[in-house]
Amino acid sequence: MSMEQANSISAEQELILQNARKRVIASIGKNMDLYGITQSIGHLYGMLFFQNKPMTLDEMGEAMEMSKTSMSTGVRTLVDLKMVNKVWEKGARKDLYEVEMDWFQTFSDFFSLKWRKALEINLSALRKSKSELSHLLQQNSEDSQLHAIVQVDLAKIDEAIRYYLWLDRLIDAFESGDIFNYVPKDAPPQG
C-alpha cells in the first residue's frame, strides 16, 4: 500500500512514519468487526484516516490494491455508518471522501443507527407477542393451568421490554450528548 507523502523527508524518516501508520491502521482494521465491518473495509477506513486530503475511488483502489468496485461498495458502507463523509469540492469531476474525525460522534451515530434499529424491531416483536398472550389469558381467565404457563412467558417478555426501554434512553443520551455530562470527554482531575 503506497501513500501520498511529499518526498521532502528522507527515506529513513518516511519508513518510520509509514510503519507507525501501518500499525495503527492494522489495529483499527482488525477491531472494526465490532461495527459489523469487514476487515478490508476496516483497513480502508484506517488508510483514509491518515490521509490528509479527501480521496477518490481510484486513489483508494490504488492505495488498497483492490478493485474500484470494492472501493465503491466499501466506502458506501462507511458513509452509511457516517464514518466517512462525501466531500464537495469545486469543479471536482470525481466523488471525494474523507473520514469523520470526531470519533465521539462516530460512536454515537453508530449506536443510533444500528442498535436503535435492532431495538425497535425487537421491541415491536415483543409487544406484539405480549398483546397476543395477554389476549389469550383474558379469553381464558378461568383456566389456571394456562395462566401458570403463559404468565412465565409474559414475565420474561416484560423484563425484556424493560431492558429495551432502558437501551432506548441510553441511546438518547448518546444522541443528545447528555452522556458527556455523565462521562466527560476528558477525565476530571483525580482526587
Added chain:
Amino acid sequence: MSMEQANSISAEQELILQNARKRVIASIGKNMDLYGITQSIGHLYGMLFFQNKPMTLDEMGEAMEMSKTSMSTGVRTLVDLKMVNKVWEKGARKDLYEVEMDWFQTFSDFFSLKWRKALEINLSALRKSKSELSHLLQQNSEDSQLHAIVQVDLAKIDEAIRYYLWLDRLIDAFESGDIFNYVPKDAPPQG
C-alpha cells in the same frame, strides 16, 4: 422446532403460545449480529430464552434440528459472551445451560469483553506509534519540514487516544453499574 410444554393446554392455545414465542425468537436471532453472532446461534439463544429449565446439548440439537457439534460450538460462544451460563445440577450426567436472564448485565458484560478488548489493542498500537513519532521529532528537532508532516499524524493519534480513554471510562460506568445512576433502569415519571 419443537418445544417442551406440558400438554395440559389445548392445541389451539399451544399454537398461539408457540407463535408468540417464534416471533420473538426470530427477531432476537436476526438482530444478534450486533453481538458478532451468527443468526443460527442467535436463534439458539432465543430458543433457550423461552426454555423454563436448563438444557443439554442433545436437547438443543433436537430443538434446533442441528448437529450436536454445532450446539457445542454455538453454546460455547454464548458462554464466552456470558449470555448463557453453565448450570450445575446434582447427579446430572450432561452439561446443562441456561440463558442469563439479566439483560442489563448481559449488555455490560458484552461491552466489557468485546469493546474493552478492542479498545486496549488499539490504544496500545496508538501509544506505540505515538512514541515512535515523538522520538522521530526529538531526534530531528531542527527539521521543520519533517515537523510539519509528523505533527499532523501526532494530532490525529492524540485525539484518537482521547476518544479511547473516554470509551474506557464509559465501559467502567457499565461495569460498575454507575451508568444506572445516569440512565436509570426504569424511566423516571415524566414531568
Added chain:
DNA sequence: CCGTTTGTACAGAAAAAACTGTACAGAATA
C-alpha cells in the same frame, strides 16, 4: 447533441464461514 468520464449493477470466481459426521480423549459409573 455527441463523446467522455464516473459510479455502480450484475454475474461469475475466489475466499471464508458455517455445519456435519466421525473419531476419540477424558470423565463418570459401576
Added chain:
DNA sequence: TATTCTGTACAGTTTTTTCTGTACAAACGG
C-alpha cells in the same frame, strides 16, 4: 479397572460472503 457416556477436535462438504471484470446508465464537457 473396565465400561459407558459426553463433549469436542478435525476434516470434508455445503453455504455464504467477498471480490473482481464487464457492461452500462447517468452526469458532464465540449
